[in-house]
Amino acid sequence: MATSEENDLIGYDPLAWMDGDVDKVEETIDKVYLDSNKPEDAGCDNDVTMTDDYSDDLIENAEEIVILNITKENELVIDEIDSDSVFIEERGDDSMDGEGNWAKIDALDGSGAVAEDSVSEEMDGSQIDLDSTLTIQNVVKLHEKLKNLLGAYDEIEINASDVSSIDTATLQLLVSLKKDEVKLQKKATIIYPSPRFVESAKLLGLLDVLGVHDE
Amino acid sequence: MTVRIVAIINQKGGVGKTTTTANLCHAIAELGIKVTAIDLDPQGHLAVSLGVTTQGIGGIDEAMLKEKKVHQQLISVRDNLQLITSGSKLKEIEHLTSNSSPRGVLLKDALHESLNDQDFVFIDCPPSSGLLVANALIAADEILIPMASDFLALQGLSHLMGTIKRFEKALKRKFKTLLVMSRYSPNRRISSQVLNILLTHFPEQILATVIRETALLAECPSFGKTILEYSPKSRSARDFRSLAHDFLEDKVMYGNK
Numbered sequence: 001m002a003t004s005e006e007n008d009l010i011g012y013d014p015l016a017w018m019d020g021d022v023d024k025v026e027e028t029i030d031k032v033y034l035d036s037n038k039p040e041d042a043g044c045d046n047d048v049t050m051t052d053d054y055s056d057d058l059i060e061n062a063e064e065i066v067i068l069n070i071t072k073e074n075e076l077v078i079d080e081i082d083s084d085s086v087f088i089e090e091r092g093d094d095s096m097d098g099e100g101n102w103a104k105i106d107a108l109d110g111s112g113a114v115a116e117d118s119v120s121e122e123m124d125g126s127q128i129d130l131d132s133t134l135t136i137q138n139v140v141k142l143h144e145k146l147k148n149l150l151g152a153y154d155e156i157e158i159n160a161s162d163v164s165s166i167d168t169a170t171l172q173l174l175v176s177l178k179k180d181e182v183k184l185q186k187k188a189t190i191i192y193p194s195p196r197f198v199e200s201a202k203l204l205g206l207l208d209v210l211g212v213h214d215e
Numbered sequence: 216m217t218v219r220i221v222a223i224i225n226q227k228g229g230v231g232k233t234t235t236t237a238n239l240c241h242a243i244a245e246l247g248i249k250v251t252a253i254d255l256d257p258q259g260h261l262a263v264s265l266g267v268t269t270q271g272i273g274g275i276d277e278a279m280l281k282e283k284k285v286h287q288q289l290i291s292v293r294d295n296l297q298l299i300t301s302g303s304k305l306k307e308i309e310h311l312t313s314n315s316s317p318r319g320v321l322l323k324d325a326l327h328e329s330l331n332d333q334d335f336v337f338i339d340c341p342p343s344s345g346l347l348v349a350n351a352l353i354a355a356d357e358i359l360i361p362m363a364s365d366f367l368a369l370q371g372l373s374h375l376m377g378t379i380k381r382f383e384k385a386l387k388r389k390f391k392t393l394l395v396m397s398r399y400s401p402n403r404r405i406s407s408q409v410l411n412i413l414l415t416h417f418p419e420q421i422l423a424t425v426i427r428e429t430a431l432l433a434e435c436p437s438f439g440k441t442i443l444e445y446s447p448k449s450r451s452a453r454d455f456r457s458l459a460h461d462f463l464e465d466k467v468m469y470g471n472k
Contacts, residue, residue, distance in 0.1 A: 009405040010366055014373035015416045168373075 012172065017204070126153040127191075132162045136169035143173055150177075150186050160212075161192035166200050171210075178209055220326065220336045222355035226378070227371030228342035231361040231397030232256075234432055236339040237264040238451075239395075241441040242459035244296035249333045251289065253299045255322070255351055256341040257306035265292045266439025267300060276302030278325040279350070285329040293441075297333075309346050322350035344378055352382045358390045359462075361397040362413065364406035369413075392417075393467070395458060396425040414468060423466045424457040 128149055134142070149156045158174070177188050193201070193212045201207050202214050223236045233256070240252045253275050254261035262268070267290060277283040278299070285299065292298045311318055322338075330336055337359075338351045352358075358379065362368055383389055394417055400406050413421055426432075427450065435445035442451045460466065 009408050010369070010412065013412055013415075014366075014370045015376070015412065017373070018376060018416050 016172070017168075126155060127157040127159055129159040129161075130163050132164045134163060134166040134170040136167055139167075139169045139173055142170065146173070146177060146188075150184065150188070154185070155187040155189070158188060158190045159192055160190050160197045161194055163194045163197040166197055168204075171200065171204065171206060175206060175209055178211065218330055218333045218336055219357060220338065220355045221357045221359050222338045222340055222351040223359045223361065224338075224340040224348060224351060224375070225360050225362070225368075225371065226342055226344045226348065226375055227363075227368055229398075230363040230368055230371075231426065232342070233260045233264055233339055234436075235359070235361045235395060235397050235426070236261055236337055237436070238432075238441045238443065238455040239458055239462065240296055240335075240337050241265075241293055241443050242455045243335060243463065244293055245443065245456075246459060246463070247295060248335065248463070249295050251297045251299065251330055251333045251336045252292075253336060253338045254301040255305070255338050255347050257301050257347075258341070259301045260436070261339040262298060262300045263439065264436040265296075265298055265441070267292060267298060268439065271303060272300060274300030274302030274305070275322070275325070276304035276308065279308055279321040280304060281325075285325050305347070308350075311346070318346055319349045319353050323354040326354055344374075348378075349382075352379070352390075353386065356391065358392045360392065360394045362394050362409075363398045364396060364400065364403070364409040366405070366409070369409055372413075392420060393462070394421045396421065398428040399425040400428050401425075419467045419469060421468045422458060422461040423468055424454055424461050426454045426458060427451065 126149065128145055130142075131138070146156070146158075174190070181188055190197075190210055190212055198207070198212055198214055201210050201212050206212075207214055223232050225232055236252055240250045244250045252261060252265070255275060262274075272290075273283060274288055275285075278285045278288055288299045288302075289297045290300065308318075308321065326336065338355060340348050340351045360372065360375065362372060379390060379392065394413060396410060396413075399410075410421075410425075429449070429451045431446045431449050432442055432451050435442050438445060442449065442455055446452055
C-alpha cells in the first residue's frame with residue numbers, strides 16, 4: 001500500500017471503494033440493455049426514443065458506485081491537547097492541507113462555532129443539517145464543517161432529512177468519518193436520513209457502515 | 216485460435232483510447248498476428264489515425280443495423296490489420312427507438328460468427344457511458360483501459376469500474392481487465408503517485424510498459440500514420456512495440472498489496 005507521503009499530491013483515493021464489498025450493486029443493465037423494453041423504473045416510458053436518457057441512466061448509476069472508504073493512510077489520529085481543544089492530524093504527513101483529507105485543526109474554542117458557508121444551512125450545537133444537494137463541489141466545505149464540529153463535540157448528529165441528491169464524494173466523506181469514529185473517540189450519527197439518502201447508501205452497500213437503516 | 220474481442224474503453228475523454236488502439240493494433244499486426252480494429256466512436260478518429268478519411272462509407276453502423284454483414288465492411292489498412300469504420304449512422308444508434316431486439320446486443324449480434332479468421336478484434340469505444348459502450352461491453356471478452364496519470368482520470372476510472380462491475384453482474388461473467396498507462400509523464404510526480412494508487416487496486420493488471428506522452432504521438436494522426444510509421448525509431452514506437460509484447464504475453468506490473 002502506498003503511503004500518504006508518497007501520494008501527497010492526491011487528496012483521496014477514488015478507487016478505495018474497490019476494496020470493499022462490491023457485490024451489493026443493484027443491477028438495471030439487464031433490463032436496460034438486454035431487454036427490448038425499457039423498464040418502468042428506468043426513468044421514462046417504454047415507447048420513448050432511445051435518447052440521452054439511456055446514457056444518463058448508465059452514467060448516473062455508475063456515478064453512484066464509487067468510493068466506499070478512504071485509504072488507510074488517510075485515517076485519523078487524534079490527540080487530546082487539553083480539555084478545551086483537540087488536535088487532529090493526518091497520520092504520516094502533517095504537512096498536507098485539508099483538501100479532501102482529515103488534516104490539521106487546532107485551538108477550537110469549544111463553543112462549536114464554525115464559519116458560515118453554504119454547505120449546511122443550519123447548525124444547532126452539535127447537529128449539522130445537510131443541504132438538499134450534496135456534490136463534490138461542496139465536499140471540502142462540508143469536510144471542514146464536520147471537522148470543526150468534531151473538534152468541538154464528542155458526539156455530533158448529521159441531519160440528512162433534506163437530502164435529495166448526494167454524490168459519491170460526499171458519501172465517501174461520511175463513510176470516512178464513520179470509519180474513524182472509534183479511533184477519534186467520537187460519535188457521529190446520521191439522523192433522519194431521507195429516502196434518497198437511504199437509497200444511495202443502500203445502492204452502495206453502505207447502510208451498515210453509515211449506521212442507516214432501510215425501513 | 217478463438218478470436219479475442221477486446222474493448223478499449225474509458226468514458227473519460229483524452230486518456231489515449233484511440234492512440235492506444237491505432238498503435239497497439241498496428242504493433243500487434245506487425246508481429247504477424249491478425250487484427251481487426253473497430254471504430255465505435257462516431258467521431259471516427261480511429262479511421263483518421265489509420266489514414267482512412269473517405270467520407271460517407273458505411274462501417275460498423277450498418278452491421279449493427281443489420282443492413283450489411285461485418286465482412287462487407289472490412290477495410291485492409293496495413294498488413295494483418297483491417298479496419299471497420301464507425302459509419303455515419305453510428306451516432307443514430309444512440310437514438311434508436313424501442314423495438315423487438317435488445318439494443319445492447321447489436322454489436323455482439325453483428326460480430327457473431329464473423330471474423331473467425333482473426334486473432335484479435337479491438338473495439339475503440341467512444342468517451343461516454345451510453346449505448347455504444349454498453350454494446351462494446353456486451354460483445355467483448357476483455358477490457359483494456361487506457362489511463363492518463365492525473366487525478367481526474369482516477370476519478371473517472373472509479374466510475375468506469377462501477378459500470379464494469381454492474382455489467383459483470385448483469386452478464387454473469389467476469390471480464391479480463393487490463394490497464395495501460397497512456398500519456399504518462401515520467402517527470403511529473405503525480406504520474407508516479409497515480410500509478411502507485413492503481414497498483415494498489417489493480418495488482419498484476421497494469422501492462423508493464425507505460426506509454427510516455429510525446430509530441431510525436433500527437434502529430435502522427437494528422438498524417439494518417441501510426442507511430443510505427445511516422446517515427447519508427449522513436450521511443451514512442453518502442454513503447455508501443457513493447458506494449459504489444461506485454462499484451463500478448465500478459466506481462467504486467469506487480470501490485471502494492
